[in-house]
Amino acid sequence: MSEADDQGTSTGPEDWAPEVEEIRHRRSLAGRMGGPAKVRRQQESGRLTVRERIDRLVDPSTFAEIGALTGFADHDDDGRLTSFLPANFVAGTARLDGRPVMLGADDFTVRGGSGDAAIHAKQIYAEEYAGRMRLPIVRLLDGASGGGSVKMAQEAGYSYLPVNPAWDAVVGNLSLVPVVAACLGPTVGLGAARLVMSHLAVMVEGIGQLFTAGPPVVRGGTGEDLTKEELGGAAVHRRNGTIERFVATEEDAFAVIRRFLGYLPGSVYELPPVVPAGDPADRREESLLRAVPRDARRPYRIGPVMEAIFDHGSVFPYAEYGGATVTALARLDGHPVGVLATDPYRGATMSVEGAQAITRLVDLCETFHLPIVSLTDQGGMTIGRVAEERGTIRAGARAITAVYQARVPQAELILRRVYGVGGAGIVNRHRAGRSWAWPSGDWGSLPVQGGIEAAFRAQLEQAEDPEAEIERIRRTLAAIASPFRTAERFGVQDLIDPRDSRPLLCAWVRDAYRILPELTGPPSFGTRP
Known part of the structure; x- marks a missing residue:
């Protein structure tokens, strides 16, 4: 057999270099996104492009794109590529601080992220x-994120029954892997739904907006003439429980994403990552001895208390919408934990939003196996007509149910108040959890000061000097309410020196x-979201 016969009769190239060059060419076209004009418009709006976002979020040189050649192509009669528009969703694996993640990012420069330029199979x-x-998911949202449009129905010649792409997986992943979503532009329709289907939603103020339908649709449907910011900006969502964190820049959003994931395992099949603490477990902060004022009417700052108890620099605020209710992630001797607390400068009771914050954090901790620590100063549910109109008790009962359903270990430091249904359910006291109380602890079904007039009305009406009688009753009840009396009956496990809080919790978390x-x-x- 001749050499020509052995190699065949083809006169084409002997290797695959032309096809490799075609791959390179098409990747280059995809890298242009929606083209120079659309890229310039994106940047002039104060937003990064999808490629810039990925570069700034992930560890250098770790992004491995999936479906880079996916898009809409035109060809000439000989099959050669004449034009190419990439799909408006960029996906791939990457590493964040060395940990693997799945990244999905909208490209607003291609049809505003809408379904007109989406290939749903990629999402x-x-x-x-x-x-x-079992990879954590990071969604960078900017646009409709694959939703349909009137134009699509016109071009297709028929209307379709709505289906949310990938929704089985989107729902299932909430119980499987950490999911973080960032609102980095106008996030509408399906994009809005994908934002809230997360364990942490972050919005960049000024450039991020969240709405189910945009201003033109709202104008036609309700007659409201609103800008994007008026309809779904940070001022709209800051306290409604939709967004956990608000940040000033996209870089800040990326930092929040990386830090949040650092407390969580890669999936529910792993344990939270324990890191070297760099902070002595036996540290005793003198400031804790005077952290809670003797005057029960005086508030105090919860931030310094948390910094004194948990590893230095480890407190990560979770939901910003909780009002007086504080939720956070933190570390004890390098071990991630969830934290429930109260900011007395913002109140003492649990509102609807505070209950939602508790529910969200406890569900997160139960899903990803983080022990829960309550720094309890809980004055019960918010009361009054507005609170009743809002159904506060149902929201509070839902939060308590989350606490009671959680199987993860729970510990409690009682700093001051434990009152009513809210105080009773901030940890599951029917379980053998660990609890310590500071000498400033004050508890009961209702605050003594607010119940004297109601409880002793008949006695006060018969008294010659009602004010003196109130003071006498108050002194008697104050003695009964002493935390030492409760400790004598094992109503509280232990009264401790507040300075011992960190060493005791660090020992507990290792057991947990x-x-x-x-x-x-x-x-x-x-x-659930």
Whole structure:
């Protein structure tokens, strides 16, 4: 057989260099996104492009794109590519602070992220692959994120029954892997739904807006003539429980994303990452001895208390909408924990939003196996007509239910108040959890000061000097309400020197982490947004 016969009769190239060059060319076209004019318009609006966002978020040189050649192509009669518009969703795996994640990012420069330029199979694959490979998901949202449009129906010649792409995986992933979403532009329709289907939603003020339908649709449907900011900006969502964190810049959003994921395991099949603490577990802060004022009417700052108890610099605020209710992630001797607390400068009771913040944090901790620590100063549910109109008790009962359903270890430091239904349910006291009280502890069904007139009305009406009688009753009740009386009956496990709080909690958290392996796997109930 001749050499020509052995190599065949083809006169084409002997290797695949032309096809490799075609791959390079098409990747280059995809990198142009929606073209120079659309890219310039994106940047002039104060927003990064999708490629810039990825570069600034992930560890250098770790982004491995999936479906880079996916898009809309035109060809000439000989099959050669004449034009190419990439799909408006960029996906791939990457590393954040060395940990693998799945990244899905909208490209607003291509048809504003709408379904006109989406290939839904790519979104579906990204969500399904993340679940299959147990990768945390980061969604960078900017636009409709694949939603349909009137134009699509016109071009197709028929109307379609709405289906949310990848929704089985989107729902399932909430109970499987950490999901973070950032609102980095006008996020509408399906994009808005994908934002709130997360464990942490972040909005960049000024450039991010969240709405179910945009201003033109709202104008036609309700007659309201609103700008994007008026309809769905930070001022609209700051206290309604939709967004956990608000930040000033996209860089700030990326920092929040990286830090949040640092407290969580890669999936429910792993334990939270324990890191070297760099902070002595036996540290005793003198400031704690005077943190709570003797005058029960004086507020105090919860921030310094948290910094004194948890590892230095480890407190990560969670929901910003809780009002007086504070939720956070933190570390004890390097071990991640969830934290429930109260900011007395903003109040003492649990509002609807505070209850939602508690529910969200406790569900997060139960899903990803973080022990829960309550720094309890809980004055019960918010009261009054407005609170009743808003159904505060149902929201509060839902939060308490989340606490009681959580299987993760719970510990409590009682700093001051424990009153009513809210105080009773801030930890599950029917379980063998660990609890310590500071000498400033004050508890009961109702505050003594507010119940004397009601409880002793008949006695006060018969008294010659009602004011003197009130003072006498107050002194008697104050003695009965002493935390030492409660400790004598084992109504509280221990009264402690506040300076011992950190050493005791650090010892507890090491024990708590010993039993966490038996809790790995999906939560006992599906996580909901």
